Amino acid sequence: MQKKLSQTPIIICCDRNEEQVRLKALIAKEFENIFECKLNDFEKVLEREPDAYVIIGWLQPNAELRLIIEACRARCYPLLVIVKQLNSNDINRLPERWDYVLMPSDSEFCLIPWLQHSFHLHQSVQGYELKIQDLSNRLEERKLIEKAKGLLMKMNNVDEDSAYRAMRQSAMKSSLSLGQVARNLLQTLEALE
Helix, strand or coil, rough: CCCCHHHHHHHEEEHHHHHHHHHHHHHCCCCCEEEHHHHHHHHHHHHHHCEEEEEEEECCCCCHHHHHHHHHHHHCCCEEEEEEECHHHHHHCCCCCCEEEEEEEECCCCHHHCCCCCCCCHHHHHHHHHHHHHCCCCCHHHHHHHHHHHHHHHHHHHHHHHHHHHHHHHHHHHHHCCCHHHHHHHHHHHHCC
């Protein structure tokens, strides 16, 4: 983290006033910038505080809580969700991807380590998502290369190695990636058909 945790803005959104007061009291000694809001102001506060951590205090999982979690995920906010009532049926009301920390409201734990954990969990999930996206992009590029290679083999009656070498030479001469050469080749061949 670039700045000290105590200087990080904290957004607290609760469905009950007493929970909002309780959560603020638990972190007020440690944080300088605490923003409290209700659900109807949540989006506005998120827009104003792009670097904040979010603490949500809710009675039990429901559609509203799910929307809040999704909004935090879409905007890449570290999130700590504190619920008062949680039973086995409620688990289905929560998003499947666990890139946030969920804890019961009756726990006596200090919230600071849990906020830090939510940040690290969030960073970790984002890192995995980037890796997955990179691997997906590579796989798609590989598919294009194989398709272009197959077309070259068919059209020029050459073996696989010769088609691949021709594409590599074209990539080196044009300073393009092999994937871009394959894309260009496929576009050209489609235009000719």
